[in-house]
Structure formats: structure tokens, C-alpha cells
Amino acid sequence: xxxxxxxxxxxxxxxxxxxxxxxxxxxxxxxxxxxxxxxxxxxxxxxxxxxxxxxxxxxxxxxxxxxxxxxxxxxxxxxxxxxxxxxxxxxxxxxxxxxxxxxxxxxxxxxxxxxxxxxxxxxxxxxxxxxxxxxxxxxxxxxxxxxxxxxxxxxxxxxxxxxxxxxxxxxxxxxxxxxxxxxxxxxxxxxxxxxxxxxxxxx
Numbered sequence: 001x002x003x004x005x006x007x008x009x010x011x012x013x014x015x016x017x018x019x020x021x022x023x024x025x026x027x028x029x030x031x032x033x034x035x036x037x038x039x040x041x042x043x044x045x046x047x048x049x050x051x052x053x054x055x056x057x058x059x060x061x062x063x064x065x066x067x068x069x070x071x072x073x074x075x076x077x078x079x080x081x082x083x084x085x086x087x088x089x090x091x092x093x094x095x096x097x098x099x100x101x102x103x104x105x106x107x108x109x110x111x112x113x114x115x116x117x118x119x120x121x122x123x124x125x126x127x128x129x130x131x132x133x134x135x136x137x138x139x140x141x142x143x144x145x146x147x148x149x150x151x152x153x154x155x156x157x158x159x160x161x162x163x164x165x166x167x168x169x170x171x172x173x174x175x176x177x178x179x180x181x182x183x184x185x186x187x188x189x190x191x192x193x194x195x196x197x198x199x200x201x202x203x
Contacts, residue, residue, distance in 0.1 A: 038131035
């Protein structure tokens with residue numbers, strides 16, 4: 001492994017195949033490789049998010065998640081192995097409950113927008129969903145894939161949605177404050193009805 005890490009350009013993949021951690025080789029279009037790549041992209045997206053000003057507790061959580069995603073990717077690269085611990089999923093559940101409890105209840109859909117850090121969290125959320133779909137597709141072909149990676153990605157996408165809302169309220173760059181709500185026709189009608197029923201001003 002040490003030699004592989006040192007020699008970056010091995011040229012062994014020039015034929016369109018890639019090596020798994022158990023020594024086997026598969027086409028780069030293989031569903032397992034696709035899932036590994038999606039997880040890698042997700043981890044890279046979190047790396048970009050970590051470049052932003054963040055609350056200390058959110059930063060610490062995301063760093064832990066990066067390490068767990070590395071374990072998840074490692075598990076996908078080694079058929080039959082288990083690297084992702086039960087505690088990793090439990091950590092996400094606890095964080096989800098903790099951060100969501102402090103947020104106001106949503107009454108309407110929100111847009112993936114707001115502060116830069118919140119928008120980046122939303123981007124990572126969508127990549128987490130794509131990674132989850134890739135793992136599900138792999139599971140349908142290979143029943144030996146553990147449930148933990150799929151469950152972890154599902155929970156992580158939920159957590160990133162919540163963290164985006166948290167980051168929109170963190171106001172670390174002076175631009176935060178609230179979610180960016182979708183302007184639905186129902187909201188527009190309700191707003192018009194409210195205005196119609198409002199008392200006239202004496203001004």
C-alpha cells in the first residue's frame with residue numbers, strides 16, 4: 001500500500017479497469033466503482049465547505065464525518081469487509097436530533113440558497129443523495145453489500161439539510177438570518193387573502 005500511495009501514476013488503469021482493495025480488478029464503469037466515486041465527491045464537497053467560516057461544533061462534526069466517509073469508501077472498495085462502525089450512524093442520529101431541535105418548524109419548502117456555507121451544505125446534501133442511489137444500485141446487484149453505507153448516506157443527507165438551515169442562521173459573514181423560502185402559488189394566495197382581510201391604515 002505504501003508503494004501505491006507514493007507512485008500516483010501507476011498506468012494500471014489505462015485499459016479502463018481499476019483495482020479494488022482486495023486485489024481484484026473491475027471496469028471503471030462498475031457499479032461499485034461508481035458508488036466509491038460518488039462518496040469521494042461527497043467527501044471532497046465537505047472539504048470545500050470546511051474552508052468556510054463555520055461554528056466550531058459544526059466544523060468538528062464535519063471533520064469526523066469526513067473520516068467516516070473515508071471508512072465508508074474503504075468498505076465499498078473491499079467486498080465482504082466492514083469498516084463503518086455502528087457508532088458512526090448513531091452519531092449522525094444524535095446530531096440530527098440536536099440541531100433540528102433548535103430550528104423553527106418548516107411551514108413551506110425552502111430553496112438551496114442563503115449564505116455561501118449553507119449553499120455548499122445543500123450541494124453536499126444532493127451529492128449524498130446521489131451517492132446513496134449509487135449504493136442502492138450496487139446493493140441490487142451485489143447482496144453482500146452491507147446496509148450501513150446506505151443508511152449512513154441517507155442520514156447524512158438529512159443532516160446536511162438541517163445544517164444548511166443552521167448555517168443560514170449562524171450569521172458568521174453578516175449575511176445570515178433565515179431560510180430562503182420557495183414562493184409557491186399557495187403562499188401567494190394566502191398572502192393576498194391576508195392583505196384583503198387586513199384593516200385599513202389610518203395613516
